[in-house]
Amino acid sequence: MTRKDLGLLILIIVVGAVVTLINPRFILPINIANTSNLVGMFGLSALGQAIIILTGGIELSVGSVIALVGVLFVDLVANQNVPWPIAVVMMLVLAVAIGLLHGLLITRFKLQPFIVTLCGLLIYRGIARFYTNDATAGFAFGQTFPTLEFLTAGRSYGIPNSFIALIIVAVIMWFVVHKSVFGRYLYAVGKNEEAARYSGIKTGYVIVAAYVICQVLTIVSAIYFAMYTRSISPASHGNFYELYAIAAAVLGGFSLKGGEGSIIGVLLGVVLLQELQNLVNLLGIPSSLNFAVMGGVIIIGVLVDQQWSRIRERSRTVEEAHASREKLSTAE
């Protein structure tokens, strides 16, 4: 855990403590459980986004994909009587297809990620709306899928399964990003794509792989969201979710230029964001200010982080100066 991550963790704890003092409902098990559930679901999509940001790209279509997958999955399972494991596999195939599409447009055709994924955002939501004719997709009264529901919206020993899923995926991603060859390539491509090419790295493959991974994680989170809300309005479901993911990554130390960030960081970022959402509810702040609070905290967070590292840099330089002056004076 880096110092930055530690700082974030402390902030989360401090904020939590303050909120608890004002409204002890915060640490009620049911509240923690609800919040963890949200952390689990948003976290899955944030992990995907983090990988993309690491390569210096961006994925703006995440929210729309969540809407599209939401309506498709629910329709398949509820109306078309497709066994849900098959539906999941079908969605994963869709994920790979979208990931490949985005990745190839970016690497082969040299389009900018912002443009490609922005169009994705518009197109996929359009398809979702078309698919249901703008109607809300949902389960018929009394339709249940016990196993599926347990896996996605259920609890094990009181802990939401979505949160457990997040932890499992996060551990895997941690090894991939921080310890594996592919992870090192991600950092290299993000920091300096040209130098990566001059070192023999197949940068195209790395970037396409990143987009595929992102979409797979997004689709997993989409299934969780679908089963959680159980009723999906394609015009609004998943709205802005990509921004939450980006915000979590930024709070967690990712630079939008690429090449920086850690898995623990983005997880902590998600936790903080959900803590803020929760806070707005519990402290009686009008929910209309929800976004304002989040935006405000993010900008303050990034600002503080910037200044903090400058102060640390300066004090380190001063230390070095002292040290060498001493060396000089003892040498004389």
Place this chain on the structure above:
Amino acid sequence: MISSTDTIVATTPGPFLSLNKIYKSYPGVAALSDFSMDVRPGEIIGLVGENGAGKSTLMKMLGGVVAPNRGEITIDGVSRHSLTVAESMSAGIAFVHQELNLFDNLDVAANVYIGREPQVGGFLHFVDEDKLHKMVEPVLRRVGANFQASSPVAKLSLAQRQLVEIAKALSTNARLVIFDEPTSSLPISESDKLLDVIMSLKADGISVIFVSHRLHEIEKVADRVIVLRDGALVGELEKGKVHHDKMVRMMIGRDLKVQPSLTVSQVGEVVFSAVGVQTEAYASKPVTLNLRSGEILGLAGLVGSGRTELARAMFGIDRIYGGHFEYKGERFVPTHSSQSIARGIFLVPEDRKASGLFIDMPIVENISLPNLMQYAVGFFIKRGSEIEVAEVQSHNLGIKAPNVTTIAGTLSGGNQQKVVLAKWLALAPSVMIFDEPTRGIDVGAKSEVYRLMRDLANEGVAVLMISSDMEEVIGVSDRIAVMHEGQISGILSRSEFNEENVLMLAVGKKIQKGEGP
């Protein structure tokens, strides 16, 4: 070409700028100590010294960016402790920096008068474009520019852009123009033009301080040469006594000879050839060139002659539009750098910060990157193995750093170049291509790089060295190939090595003895 007429001034006017016993230190280091210097009108003063000798500190003080700890700066008889940027500018001190500060989304006129635009329209502050262009044209003529005030800077060559910077300096009515390494990125013909411009400044009574590593250029134009070493003035040479070897000796405190052949290695078989290769830059000009094991082949030529493009094509970065390569007899057309790397063909690129290194990554990660799977168990990297290999490489190459986890960006130019080399030496090179291997590296580190190249050749590696430094090309190569506008214009054997032959071939003229590839 330069004509070396001595300008003998009957009565030398007094200095308008004096530095007296300047002392500047940073924590733990005396950047300049007890430094004094005079500048008279119409003088060209050469300033030489290794990297870290104090040249940039001196320039920063003259520019008002940095204040000395002790000493005085006297301008027109008025002494002061330090200068502000504004005072420096109003005293008529102007800079032409090594890294050009131009806006390539604007035109020449806008750049020359940036921040000082003539305005019209009162409170509306519109730029008086007409007046602006009228003001800029004469300055451009004066520096011998072959472009207009309305030319977009983006369309200008490096040499032309430099003229824009000079025009910018002149437009401020400068009395002293300080040139920082102006010719290091220029081809030979353009360098000469620049030296002409500098001489013309002198004729107009403008003084010049000319900082350069290209000692033979300093020899040509300087009236006086000041040599810095470790922050102190170690020598001042008057015109007539300015000699290359003397300067080098003063700069490093010892004689440095780029030995024409440290050892002549055994030249073996042809390992790698370009056969009729047509690169993107010169798609209509096929290039045929052979690289032999044990041989350092210098590749000279003007900037833009297609050498870097050829190197990139050999390394698989750029695709070729005709012809093919041969590696150990086998036909080879790389489509990705990984293919060249797999055959032991490596490139040390021209711009190490952009393509050679990851300056934010530690040394160890830079070194292991091309062959990361080697250090991995399954997919996971074993940090221990990485560090082991990096330490060995670091030791062998003499990389000066606290340890291998030091961030590469904090190293000096010479050490950074060694890191770039180290990552290839950790694999087994059969062909090493160097593109401007000693650019931005000081004299001491240069000789280390040359020694490493010779060691590689001795071990049977075929070395291709692209260089614009005449001294380097002639001193280090076993043979010299010269490129001109995308083609090999000639190959020189050792007996034919001289500046004139190289230059002639570089500009496309024939020389007496020609040779095949």
